[in-house]
Amino acid sequence: MKRQMIDAMSLDGRRKTRAGALMNSSVDLIARARRGDDDAFRLIFDRYARPVSSFIYDIVGQREQAEELTQKTFVRAYRNLKGLRDEQRLSTWLFGIAKNVARESIRTTIKDRMKVAIDDHPLVELSDDRPTPDGTLLNNELNRIIHDAIGDLDEDKRLVFSLKVLHQKSYEDIAEITGFSIPKVKTDLHRARAEMRRRIRPYLDTSAAS
């Protein structure tokens, strides 16, 4: 036992640093997180929180709601880590959970809205009256238009548009995340692009002319 103690006493954290570099692959992080290592799960969160939350934002259209649903997504992911079969596809798996969480939330929101019958449009907060420098005015307006247009797509088209155009996922990944067939992914994406095109046309012409 003494030998073991002495080993522990002389343990040098820095010496092993390089060997540990291999330990932060997705596969390793998942293995550690499955054993209850919160720090490993924290690294997973750090890596994916931003894309996941922006995807959720694309789907639900509201910042506070997106944050809440991101939290829900990662808590659910933690609980279901054992259900992740292919550790190489962590991102796809997380997006799949995010999609479910966002869709569930939309169902609830629709029910609530039917009760209240008020459309408190989420974009009101973006088009505030603060003075804006000329350069960013166009950007803000364009952001608002894109946001609005995405929000007006039907849910399936919104999903594929966000995943492909805004998150650069492959058709195969999109099919896995959404559960759609690849032909449906292509069709929805084509239609989503057409609908979006109509909304951004004025800006498209401007940028094409310049």
Add this chain to the structure above:
Amino acid sequence: MRCEECNNLLEELIDGELNEQASRSVTAHLASCAPCAGLHQRLLAEHEIYSSYERDIEVTPILWTRIQERISSEPVRRSSIKTGGTFLNRLFGAPRLSFSVAAALVVFTAITTVATIRLLERRNVSTVPSEIADTHTSDEGAAEDTQTPSPKPDPRENELPSAQVPAAVKIKHTAPPLKATPDQLVRDAEQKYVTAIAILAKDVQKRRDQLDPVMLTQLDLALTQIDRTIADTKKAMRENNNDPNALQYLLAAYSRKYEVLNELADY
């Protein structure tokens, strides 16, 4: 390739979903067909607009804190309570003392350690009551000690570490070493280390974002190993009637844990 065929493949070309052969055919057609090339340009311009799209969101540290709060009650954690990472997280909610207090506690602990060892050497070891064994009936490491009530709770253990600072000073100044029992001194020393370690661990925890993930992994490994040593020494002390050697190792292990954290706090 006909224009219609080309048009149908333009989106897939932009999406990078065409195989090499199809991609080459479409590109060849675009080079020789102005209307199709115009359509292609228009699609690219669209994508440029979408890529400039900025969402009004940010990932705040509070988000992780809330997630951690939720998952900290998950069953998966309970089986791995001894890992270093968990140790840090368990200490996350400990009362905050200043960094200098942590250092002062360790200085005091070093004094206590020396006093205890001397005392044990002078006394007949076999007459020392085995209260330490009663206090720590399991092999759990120091991480447990900060929050898990012992079977025979010492009233002091229910107080916050900050409340024990005056008590520590009192022991140091008013209680002559010969009147304090060795196990009291050991427990005091242990408690001071645990408190100091908690302060440092919290410091490190706060700075996690700035630390190299590899370093953090190593920290976790080091702390796990040290916790195992602490558990082993406690066991040895129980089995060997508070063997002074085991005691030395125990306090050295605490000291090492303090050093590892301190090293990281300075990193």
